[in-house]
């Protein structure tokens with residue numbers, strides 16, 4: 001059962017049984033499939049409590065009704081992470097977006113993807129290569145810039161990332177660009193120096209929006225990382241990447257439930273167009289279809 005997706009697991013719950021199922025039996029079944037799908041304990045317990053609240057009048061229920069109820073609860077969790085914030089309706093110029101997150105969660109790729117999204121919608125953008133720490137990071141962003149026809153502001157490896165962010169914003173101001181989007185070096189939540197450096201980048205760039213990227217596959221680790229970033233640096237919302245490779249598929253529920261922050265987009269691949277606006281109904285329909 002471990003390798004099945006959340007979708008397959010839900011389909012398999014008491015499949016073929018048309019008699020009435022005990023609520024306790026259903027709860028045990030849900031408990032296992034949610035945990036195996038990377039939903040955290042805390043969120044799983046919340047889901048089961050909600051299920052019991054709604055189900056307790058009928059201590060037995062039909063399989064399809066139980067699944068329908070689970071679907072409603074899951075949709076409500078995802079809906080709580082929706083936001084009315086609209087990237088395309090910002091009057092401030094440049095609107096400054098800062099990306100933060102641990103290594104490999106997709107910051108640099110998402111800076112490119114978000115620029116692509118904005119360009120496609122008629123906006124103008126500059127990107128700032130404030131990851132001056134990892135070899136290759138500047139080139140990685142420059143390649144995105146070349147492909148997209150977007151100016152990348154950079155200095156040499158080891159230069160001050162806050163200065164690069166500052167230059168990016170100055171460039172965007174001078175050119176009257178709509179957005180300045182700033183990449184930063186990945187850092188573990190435990191690395192004090194890098195966390196301090198991140199605070200400085202944020203202080204100097206004064207972002208209008210700070211976005212934490214998380215990896216859907218990192219599941220419970222992502223929750224832990226986010227709490228530290230929330231406490232140390234602060235962020236406005238999230239982009240959940242690698243939803244396409246997350247076979248288990250349950251971490252989005254813990255992320256939505258436990259962060260209590262909006263999710264703007266999900267990343268569903270490595271290409272520039274693989275960033276889709278966060279849409280709970282789309283995610284739920286994929287699981288329950």
Ligand SMILES: Nc1nc2c(ncn2[C@@H]2O[C@H](COP(=O)(O)OP(=O)(O)OP(=O)(O)O)[C@@H](O)[C@H]2O)c(=O)[nH]1
Pocket residue numbers: 101102103104105106107108109110131134137184185186187213241242243244245266267268269270274
């Ligand atoms: N399948 C898939 N791969 C992704 C997605 N987002 C990013 N990646 C890949 O994940 C890897 C890491 O992405 P980066 O954008 O370099 O991550 P980063 O956060 O900038 O990493 P550091 O700079 O090392 O901190 C790259 O190979 C990306 O192509 C996604 O949504 N789906």
Ligand SMILES: [Mg+2]
Pocket residue numbers: 107108109131137183184185186
């Ligand atoms: Mg990077």
